[in-house]
Amino acid sequence: MGSLLQVVFDALSLGSLYALGALGIALIFGVMRLVNFAHGDVIAFCVFALLWPSVDAVAIIFAGNLPWFLLIPFVLAIGAGLSVLSELLVFRRFRRANPATMMIASFALGFVIRYFLLMLFSSRPKSISLLPELSQPVEILGARIPLLQLITILVTIAVLFGLTAFLRRTRFGLEMRAAAENFTMARMLGVRANRVIMGAFALSGALAAAIALILGSQTGTANIMMGANVMLMAFIATVIGGMGSLAGAVLAGFLIGTVATVMQVILPPDARAFRDAFVYAAVILVLIFRPQGILAARGTKERV
Amino acid sequence: MRKLLLTVLAASTCLAAPVLADDDKIVVGFATAETGFMQAYDKPAQDAAMIRIKEINDAGGLLGKQIEVVNADTKTDRAEGAKAGLSVIDEGADLVVVSCDYDFGSPAALAAESSGLVSFFLCAESIKAGIQGVGPHSFSASVLAAVQGATMAEWAYNKKNARTFYRLLDTWTEYNKGICDGFDWMLPQLADAKLVGEDTFLNEDASIAAQITRIKSLPQEPDAIMLCTMMPGAVSAIKQIRAAGINSMILNGSGVDGSYWLSAVPDLSNFYVPVQGSIYGDDPNPDVTAFNAKYKEATGGDPSTQYVYPGYVMIDVWAKAVERAGTTDADAVVAELEKMKDEPTLFGPRTFTSELHHQNQARYLIVETNAGKPAVVDQWTISKPIPVADLMK
Numbered sequence A: 001m002g003s004l005l006q007v008v009f010d011a012l013s014l015g016s017l018y019a020l021g022a023l024g025i026a027l028i029f030g031v032m033r034l035v036n037f038a039h040g041d042v043i044a045f046c047v048f049a050l051l052w053p054s055v056d057a058v059a060i061i062f063a064g065n066l067p068w069f070l071l072i073p074f075v076l077a078i079g080a081g082l083s084v085l086s087e088l089l090v091f092r093r094f095r096r097a098n099p100a101t102m103m104i105a106s107f108a109l110g111f112v113i114r115y116f117l118l119m120l121f122s123s124r125p126k127s128i129s130l131l132p133e134l135s136q137p138v139e140i141l142g143a144r145i146p147l148l149q150l151i152t153i154l155v156t157i158a159v160l161f162g163l164t165a166f167l168r169r170t171r172f173g174l175e176m177r178a179a180a181e182n183f184t185m186a187r188m189l190g191v192r193a194n195r196v197i198m199g200a201f202a203l204s205g206a207l208a209a210a211i212a213l214i215l216g217s218q219t220g221t222a223n224i225m226m227g228a229n230v231m232l233m234a235f236i237a238t239v240i241g242g243m244g245s246l247a248g249a250v251l252a253g254f255l256i257g258t259v260a261t262v263m264q265v266i267l268p269p270d271a272r273a274f275r276d277a278f279v280y281a282a283v284i285l286v287l288i289f290r291p292q293g294i295l296a297a298r299g300t301k302e303r304v
Numbered sequence B: 001m002r003k004l005l006l007t008v009l010a011a012s013t014c015l016a017a018p019v020l021a022d023d024d025k026i027v028v029g030f031a032t033a034e035t036g037f038m039q040a041y042d043k044p045a046q047d048a049a050m051i052r053i054k055e056i057n058d059a060g061g062l063l064g065k066q067i068e069v070v071n072a073d074t075k076t077d078r079a080e081g082a083k084a085g086l087s088v089i090d091e092g093a094d095l096v097v098v099s100c101d102y103d104f105g106s107p108a109a110l111a112a113e114s115s116g117l118v119s120f121f122l123c124a125e126s127i128k129a130g131i132q133g134v135g136p137h138s139f140s141a142s143v144l145a146a147v148q149g150a151t152m153a154e155w156a157y158n159k160k161n162a163r164t165f166y167r168l169l170d171t172w173t174e175y176n177k178g179i180c181d182g183f184d185w186m187l188p189q190l191a192d193a194k195l196v197g198e199d200t201f202l203n204e205d206a207s208i209a210a211q212i213t214r215i216k217s218l219p220q221e222p223d224a225i226m227l228c229t230m231m232p233g234a235v236s237a238i239k240q241i242r243a244a245g246i247n248s249m250i251l252n253g254s255g256v257d258g259s260y261w262l263s264a265v266p267d268l269s270n271f272y273v274p275v276q277g278s279i280y281g282d283d284p285n286p287d288v289t290a291f292n293a294k295y296k297e298a299t300g301g302d303p304s305t306q307y308v309y310p311g312y313v314m315i316d317v318w319a320k321a322v323e324r325a326g327t328t329d330a331d332a333v334v335a336e337l338e339k340m341k342d343e344p345t346l347f348g349p350r351t352f353t354s355e356l357h358h359q360n361q362a363r364y365l366i367v368e369t370n371a372g373k374p375a376v377v378d379q380w381t382i383s384k385p386i387p388v389a390d391l392m393k
Helices: A002-032 A039-048 A068-089 A099-121 A147-169 A171-181 A183-188 A193-219 A226-241 A246-266 A275-289 A298-303 B002-021 B039-058 B078-090 B102-114 B128-132 B145-159 B174-189 B209-216 B233-243 B286-299 B306-325 B330-338
Strands: A137-140 A143-146 B025-032 B066-073 B095-098 B118-121 B138-140 B164-170 B194-201 B224-228 B249-251 B271-275 B363-370 B373-381
Touching: A002 A039, A002 A143, A002 A147, A002 A171, A002 A193, A002 A226, A002 A246, A002 B209, A039 A068, A039 A099, A039 A193, A039 A226, A068 A193, A137 A147, A143 A147, A147 A171, A147 A193, A147 A246, A171 A183, A171 A193, A183 A193, A193 A226, A193 B233, A226 A246, A226 A275, A246 A275, A246 B209, B025 B039, B025 B078, B039 B066, B039 B286, B039 B306, B066 B078, B078 B095, B078 B102, B095 B102, B102 B118, B102 B128, B102 B138, B118 B306, B118 B330, B128 B138, B145 B174, B145 B224, B145 B249, B145 B271, B145 B363, B145 B373, B164 B174, B164 B209, B164 B233, B174 B224, B194 B209, B209 B233, B224 B233, B271 B373, B306 B330
Parallel strands: B025 B066, B025 B095, B095 B118, B118 B138, B164 B194, B164 B224, B224 B249, B249 B271
Antiparallel strands: A137 A143, B271 B363, B363 B373
């Protein structure tokens, strides 16, 4: 019982990470049909924002020394800020470009961010002790799980509820949902496009920052490539969730987290090294049977 | 046909000309990464090599000639690596020093091999970095990864009374697999030592919670966890293992040496790493501490990991071989290098044979991290060398 519960927590916490990532990608895709591949690099940037630029092996902690109640808003603001900046400087110029062009632009932006970090911090991974209070086990119903896992799950659930409330209850949320469903029509009905898009970028950036906080305190490492893996999984989650569907992205994020965890548990030792191959096989299966994704967004249907 | 012959002739004269021109000096060519992510690994070892070169030059040079250094940047790119190799060869290199890692160093090493020159990997720890993966003129200055795994298993068994082992392999690199291969070779030779479980993960995994759950579901916590991984995933794995409340002794390869990352896992204890020399100022050999001071003087910082040291060993053994051979001729130098058996160096004895240009047995210092403080607690040499046949598996 205890170990089954443990697996459930493992799956939920990994799924949370992917769900947060998928949500960040789906939000932007929803309003402007852009698959933002720079999202992973925004995650890395948020972690590095806590350090003072140096190429030494030992990281010089700068903002990372803030108490948690300042540190968390600081990182969220960095993520949102960078994301909004990328919209203002880059993506705004591509408003009328086709999605493939925008995707390439996002790749390029990702490289710019990554090489900027490489220039300031070198390629050597840096160690940071981020929110060390979270690195201790807690006991829940016979399962001993790291406190961080629990917090990750709780934070994700809180973010999901918060976002749902925001999208359903506020005017801005309404505009955003309208824009996601039919952007041209929404504009004609008086939705201010730039404001909505900027809002989506800010939210997406803040979500990237939340992932950065979780990854940073879980791994204790700042690495210029650290966002890449989560970004890939999150992108896959948005695809199998149904491009543009926020609920689908979250659901698929949890699904991938669960499949990866369960594979790790049930595969024989020799096959475990190829775990991701099995995970991707599952992804292919989903796409064969539901090419439009698990929950297809209404606005995207006729585009397929 | 005649035109082709002329071209070949012209090309070979071009290549040979600089070599003939520098009879009054010996050239060491570094085809290493000055940019890109390998730079962080190549630069420290190269700095150490430069210290040994300076020492030799200050003492009157090699065969009465000064050693000159030429550089070419591999840009952490395999194609650029081959170009960088050719570039230092063109500049008359007698020794071609290549990147720390087999994959990134081999293009330049192969270029040296086809020009009949001696090449040295700065600190590669795969058996392929040498005869097996490049050719008979190629060497590595470090110690095989397998020796690290074997050392930790035998030491923990004998000195820490470890009987139950758990094997956790990060399948990302050959280096990681090498550590676990050495561990696998050693374990059956230790009476009543038992492997109670094994698992794999990926360096980039955001979470290894599922792997940790498997360790925790064992009836008893294992005495030791053999962790075959490297940076940056290593920190993440160690942090998560301890955060889950698993207090078993953790055994590692040299790849996690250094105190620069310890802040990520505050108060880490019961953690063991094999090293060729100590960067913590407590090496049993005072000359190592003196070298550390020299390194700090030259580079402005202390060595951050033990991977600085192979660079120094490399120039040391190569220069000795050149001195003994009385020439920089590759075959003569290789013959002298292959005669080295337990050749003393600052960082333990080194042996090369015509079968293996790498160390399949070596003295390692054992560094224990206790309450976040690393210190040398012991040293260990595996009871017998790992057979080449087992290394090739």
